[in-house]
Amino acid sequence: MNKSITRKLILRTLVIICLIVAAYFIIPVSVPIILAGITAFFLEPIVMFFKRKWKMSRKIAVAFIYIMSVIFISIICYFTITQLMSQIIVVSKQAPYYISKLSEMWLNMQDNISKYTEDFPAEVSASLQSTTMDFIKKIEESFLNIFNYTKVTAFFSEIPSLFISLLVYMIALFLFMLDLPKLKQVTYKYLKPSTAKKMKIISNRLKDAFFGFMKAHLLVSFIIGGVTLVGLLLIQPKYAVTMTLIIWLIDIVPFLGSIIILAPWGLYHLLMGNTSISVQLFILAVILLIIRRVVEPKLMGDHIGLSTLPTLIAMFIGLQLFGIIGLLTGPFFIILFIALKETGIIKLNFKV
Structure with missing residues (x-):
């Protein structure tokens, strides 16, 4: 035996x-x-x-x-x-202009650093200039590396x-x-009848969570679309509707986001010398990012059957471990774990 x-x-x-x-x-x-x-x-x-x-x-x-x-x-x-x-075509056509603007900005930055640090002690001034030069050089190297x-x-x-x-x-x-x-x-x-029943319960739970996830994601996208439209009507009324539609369509895709449009747009106006518009676009990008990071976990939790805290923790840990895919699938692993526990496949009957 x-x-x-x-x-x-x-x-x-x-x-x-x-x-x-x-x-x-x-x-x-x-x-x-x-x-x-x-x-x-x-x-x-x-x-x-x-x-x-x-x-x-x-x-x-x-x-x-x-x-x-x-x-x-x-x-x-x-x-x-x-x-x-x-x-890309537009940027490539205007590349010489951008390069000249960057050169001007670089020269102005050097002049400003020298002017602002002229009253400092020589060692402090040299240290600040050296730190700034190293920082800019690292940015340049990172850009060229990409x-x-x-x-x-x-x-x-x-x-x-x-x-x-x-x-x-x-x-x-x-x-x-x-x-x-x-x-x-x-x-x-x-599968045994009991095991098949448990698998059906788990699959139904995951389906409900998936559709809840999609509802929450679309709702967050609509909120971001509304905020974007209001913001762009105040910043750039001429392109407000068109750019809002583009940002909304891109924001629907989980792997992308509004920042992929607003950041280059703000950088473009910065290079053009439109500092006020550039700052406003960057502020709008930050606001939209905050909305997604604060509102999304709440809506996700309500629609997929988890409270806000576990949803936030699952999304953060998933992002840190597996990147964007982990951000999206983190809550589903918790739901799967809960479903396995409810069906008795995982048993945690212990006390410390």
Whole structure:
């Protein structure tokens, strides 16, 4: 009996080790397929809603949602890329002017430093000038390091690979959306009834959290859009509506934000000598950043079923550990942990 148990234990351990090793090598190259499966899982309630509401077959409902998603993503990508390329062309045309303005600013800065420190002791004055020069030199080195030839060519060399990954993701997403009920049935065949019930509870909890997350994110984006419109009507009325629309569209994308538009815009006016407008744009960018960092955790907590404090902690720790992806997925890990605890899969019945 003991030998039989020992063999089973050894066999299970070997299987687990093999699965971990396989996952280590397979998961990194399967990211588009994994993301497609996760996306299909979260889109399933929308598919079911269309089936019930308009009495559609699953294929028609999936095709409709898929086409609408592709159109939406294509519009955002096209709009973002065209705007980015147009701005790059404008900046490249005006590059000589910017360089001359930077040279003037650099000379003025040196004159101001010398003028403001002329009454200081010689050592203090030399130290301040040296510190300022080192700081500016580091900024220059950082700028050149970001835009050096090697990194730029490496970035463009990755574009074909990214395009292939996007194509695989879109194809896999459509196939997952079609076959998700069959995949669920196959999965539940290998689970005990009690385990299958627990998995359904966990999946429903994650779905509710996902849609709550999307509602909260859209609500925050609308708030930021309203504040941006009011701010730009006071700062730059001529471009207020157009720039608000651009900022709002970019802010909807979780990986980007309003700062990606307002910071270069403020820097542009600073180089043009419009200091007042530049400062106002930077202040608006800071206000929008504060709104997102303060209001977002509150709305996220209310819509995904967590209080504000755990949501804030999860988002901050996720950001520190895994970057932007951690910021977005941090609260979901807490919800998953709570769901596992509620279903009894994780048991924490202890006292210290």
